[in-house]
Amino acid sequence: MMVKNKELIAALFIAVVFLCLFYIKPRPLEIIDMKIYDLFFHVRGREKPPENIVIAAIDEASLEKLGRWPWSRDKIARLIDKLSEYGVAVIAVDIIFSESEKNDRLLAESISRAGNVILPVVFFFEAEEAPKEVEITESAFYILNPERFNKYQPVSSKSVLVPESILSRSAAGFGHINMFPDSDGTIRWEVLFINYYGYMIPGLSLKTAAMYLGIPPEKQLIDATKGVYLGRRYIPTDPWGKILIPYYGDNGTFKYISIADIVENRVKKEELEDKIILIGATAVGIYDLRVTPMSSALPGVEKHANVIASLIEGKSILPVSNYIVILLILVSVFLAIFLYQRLKAGYCLIVLLILMSGVFISSFYLFTKGTWLSVIYVSGGLLIHFLTTITLRYAYSEKEARRIKKIFSSYVTEKVVNELIKNPSMAKLGGERREVTVLFSDIRGFTTLSEKLLPERVVELLNEYFAQMAEIIFKWEGTLDKFIGDAIMVFWNAPLPQNDHEQRALNCAIEMIKRLRALCKKWDEEGKPQLKIGIGINTGEALVGNIGAEGKKMDYTIIGDSVNLASRLEGLNKEFNSEIIISEFTFKKLQEKIETGFFGAIDVEELGEISVKGKEQPVKIFKISVK
Known part of the structure; x- marks a missing residue:
């Protein structure tokens, strides 16, 4: 009975804590919640967008044809004239024309002739x-119930960058292109309007949707703190x-x-006829790329396309009321x-899984219907409550303690995680000195290759190469430290001890060479x-x-002269026209196995000595040739 009373008190305390956390919204929990939100997009998958939105892309082909960016404005004028000839409905430009240029008048005339061009601010x-008494105020939305803004002030600004006046006078409307990423850098929210000295200036997406739908200015309304009207929409x-x-x-x-x-x-x-045309950059070199829930590098212009499509189709996602989350x-x-209080620990786990699954499934269902139900505070409360309950029972019953261990042992299967659990000091700043074997691998002539191929082809080739190499590294139980551009760094004998770490490293290198040869044969057939x-x-x-700044960014890695030497040996392959070079320190430990043919069909050749910073004696190096 005492345990049950303590469980009840603990549960009430946890409920109060998570209610306070929901009110405070600490950044770590918010980031987890954001990532769950992002995950729902991936689970849902891609949806078919409306066909009336097209992106006129400043892509690699355009840059090759029309020259490097930025283009002179006569080229933009030519584009707008062409779009007008195609009979497009609206032209939304995601390019800032804030500085004057000799062809401004030519562009202004094209914008004026088109009569449907929206410019960004x-x-x-x-x-x-x-x-500033600038033309953008003519695009402002009217406000209903403005007194509500006394409680919730909209995003406001007192400084604005606008297009050149000759261009502004020719535009059919304006919209801001400000983006407001969350704390993790991901753009999840769209600010539909910004307050500029009492004028509610719409976003480029909102203004574009209003023009496309044919909504007159007097019916473009903001219902303060509640929503936006586009006519009856x-x-x-x-x-x-x-x-x-x-x-x-x-x-x-x-x-x-x-x-x-x-x-x-x-x-x-x-x-193109009767469609919304968004003019914007998609070429990687222009760097107008954004992190979104479904992409780590989405062109900003396609973000606008998503918002416009949702406004036209009446799709939206809004968080549920705070009262609902509190109640849940x-x-x-x-x-x-x-x-x-009625079940044993094993069954409590089943209840936890059922309840948390119910929270996630319900949240995902609401998400598909346009409502976001934050799950971290509800599911977090359930999880902490479960852990607290089990811990209390552990303190009072050895039998329950054994059951808890049995339950949780199924969750921890990875060797590294087990090692960290056994040795918490490994997760602290700094580390320990240990003998390791380090492998560096690098692609020869990668810079020249990347200049000859399209970025997409380079990424495709690298992805296939890295996937194959990583598979081999994990086969030989190496610790994949990092990818450095086109290079790979791996080490053995940490975090878990490996008595044969030198052997594993050479076996890994030999198999990497053999696998690459097979890949090259396949690539040759594919052109x-x-x-x-x-x-x-x-x-x-x-x-x-773990080396880094505690509480900021830490990486599990290795540092030292031995690491630098491995990197230098990798670089010497170009000089000696070789594939694998090992130091005398590795060779001495493997010499017996090499001489007995343990590593298969390989040849070993001494290349001489090299001077190494930090060492008085030169280091002998050996070339390994794989037959």
């Missing part, structure tokens, strides 16, 4: 200046005028048409109390370029452990 939030927002962006998919979900194809008349009229925290914890690698191996003492 950018707001600043640190600078403050006198209000209502878009609910949070109190600050934000919406969660219901992304349709990752890169390329919306249709891209190269600007080079448009200006060269290689596009059929039906592909309380109900879930008290339901768990009721069940846990792909060949790769050559050099590998350096050294054995010696190094500092091993």
Whole structure:
């Protein structure tokens, strides 16, 4: 009975703690919640976007045809004229024209002739200046119930970057292109309007949707703290005028048409006629790439496409009311109390899994219907409550303690995790000195190769190569420290001891060479370029452990002269036209096995000595040739 009373008190305390956490919203929990939100997008998968939105892409083909970026404005004028000839409905430009240029008048005339061009503006939030009587105020939305903004102030700015005045006077409207990433750098929210001295300036996406739908200015309304009206169409927002962006998919979900194809008349009229055209950069070199829930590098212009599509189709995602989350925290914890006090520990785990699965499944279902139910506080309360209950029972019953161990042993299967559990000091700043064998691998002539191929082909080739090499490294139980561009760093004998670490490293190197040869044969048949690698191996003492800034960023890695020597040996392969070079320290430990043919068909050749920084004596090096 005493244990049950303590469980009840602990459960009530946990419920109060998680209610406070939900109110405070600490950054670590919020980031976890954001990642769960992102995961739901991937589970849902790509959705079919509307066909009336097309991205006129400043892509690699356009840059090759029209020259390096930025283009002179006569080229933009030519593009807008071409789009007008195709009969497009709206042209939204995701390019800032804030500085004058000799062809401004030519571009202004094209914008004026088109009559449907929306230009972007950018707001600043640190600078403050006198209000500008600029044309952007004509694009402002009217406000209903403005007194509500006394409680929830919308995003506001007193400084704005606008297009050149000659261009502004020709535009059909304006919209801001400010993006507000969350603390982890991911763009999940769209700010539909920004307050500029009492004028509510819409986002580029919102203004584009309003023009496409033919909504007159007097029916473009903001219902303060609640939503936005586009005629009879209502878009609910949070109190600050934000919406969660219901992304349709990752890169390329919306249709891209190269600007080079448009200006060269290689596009059929039906592909552009009566459609929304977004002009923006997709080429990697222009760096207009954003992190989103479904992509780590989505062109900013495609983010706008997602928002426009959702506004036109009436799709949205909004968080549920705070009161609902509070109610769920309380109900879930008290339901768990009721069940846990009647069940043994093993069954409590089943209850926990059922309850947490119910929370996640319900949240995902609501997500697909346009509502986001935060799961971290509800499920976190359930998990902590479960752990607390089990811990209390452990303190009072050896039998329950054995059962707890049996339950949790099924969760910890990886060797590294087991080692960290046994030795918590390994997770602290710093580390320990240990003899390790280090392997460095690098692709020969990669810079030249990457200059000859399209970035997509380079990434495709590297991904296949790295996947194969990683498989071999893990086969020989190496610790994959990092990928450094096209190079790989691996070490053995940490975090777990390996008595045969030198042997594993050489076996790994030999198999990497053989696998690459097989890959090259396959690539040759596919008409792909060949790769050559050099590998350096050294054995010696190094500092091993979590190295970095505690609480900021830490990496499990190794440092020391022996690591530097392995890296240098890898670089010498080019000089000696070799594939594998090992140091005398590694060779001495493997000499007997090499001489007995343990490593199969290989040849060993002494290459001489090299001077090494930090060592008085030169180091002998050996070339390993794989037959």
